[in-house]
Amino acid sequence: MTQEERITLAERIKDVQARVARAAVASGRRAEDITLVAATKMNDADRVRAAIEAGIRVCGENRVQELTDKYEQNAYAGADLQFIGTLQSNKIKYLIGKVSLIQSVGSLKLGQAIAKEAAKKGITQDILLEVNIGREQAKSGLMPEMLPEALDQLRLLPAIRIRGLMAIPPIADETTKNLRYFNEMHQIFVDILTKKYDNVNMDYLSMGMTNDFETAISCGSNMVRIGTAIFGARPYPVP
Numbered sequence: 488m489t490q491e492e493r494i495t496l497a498e499r500i501k502d503v504q505a506r507v508a509r510a511a512v513a514s515g516r517r518a519e520d521i522t523l524v525a526a527t528k529m530n531d532a533d534r535v536r537a538a539i540e541a542g543i544r545v546c547g548e549n550r551v552q553e554l555t556d557k558y559e560q561n562a563y564a565g566a567d568l569q570f571i572g573t574l575q576s577n578k579i580k581y582l583i584g585k586v587s588l589i590q591s592v593g594s595l596k597l598g599q600a601i602a603k604e605a606a607k608k609g610i611t612q613d614i615l616l617e618v619n620i621g622r623e624q625a626k627s628g629l630m631p632e633m634l635p636e637a638l639d640q641l642r643l644l645p646a647i648r649i650r651g652l653m654a655i656p657p658i659a660d661e662t663t664k665n666l667r668y669f670n671e672m673h674q675i676f677v678d679i680l681t682k683k684y685d686n687v688n689m690d691y692l693s694m695g696m697t698n699d700f701e702t703a704i705s706c707g708s709n710m711v712r713i714g715t716a717i718f719g720a721r722p723y724p725v726p
């Protein structure tokens with residue numbers, strides 16, 4: 488990375504942090520109530536380290552292989568590491584012990600498989616349940632009506648701890664910015680919170696990306712996952 492690239496990256500991070508803070512305040516919360524997760528996919532270890540140096544505290548990776556490679560290069564030192572991508576059961580073992588949170592648990596089966604691997608290692612793995620709020624065929628995630636059963640089953644497994652919900656709505660429409668889906672997600676989040684399931688914590692509502700994070704925050708999101716606004720458009724040039 489050149490010095491200039493480092494400066495640009497630091498400026499972008501400051502800008503995103505300021506936008507998150509403004510959106511938080513506008514919805515009656517504080518900046519520190521919102522967790523900013525930098526979506527670090529396709530950024531090499533150097534860029535990830537530069538982002539952490541510039542103030543990023545949480546990194547979210549999408550692919551297990553990429554995470555493992557960068558982890559071995561000590562890319563995430565000083566930050567919290569989370570997994571936000573599609574996860575195959577046979578790769579779970581590479582995440583346990585490395586990530587503080589697996590955000591993308593989109594099926595009962597996957598949750599059970601994570602519990603099994605975590606139990607083997609004597610770890611309690613924090614997870615979010617991913618909801619397919621747009622009901623898209625091609626996307627993973629639990630349909631909203633499947634949530635009660637998933638919660639009922641997964642909350643009984645001591646090696647996982649449900650910490651909230653995550654959603655990736657359809658590609659944001661320029662005018663509505665997914666307002667409807669974000670509102671639906673918030674409603675579901677509050678419903679679960681109100682029902683007070685044993686062993687279910689609704690600490691995080693993870694929604695909002697580069698194109699729509701301010702709208703998501705206005706609808707109650709307290710965790711945003713941002714890639715492009717921090718690192719620029721993908722794919723990145725090979726340094």
Ligand SMILES: *Cc1c(COP(=O)(O)O)cnc(C)c1O
Pocket residue numbers: 526528549571572655696697698712713714715716
């Ligand atoms: C890449 C990614 C993001 C960030 O997307 P941007 O639009 O680049 O901000 C957020 N969440 C997930 C799951 C991602 O894969």
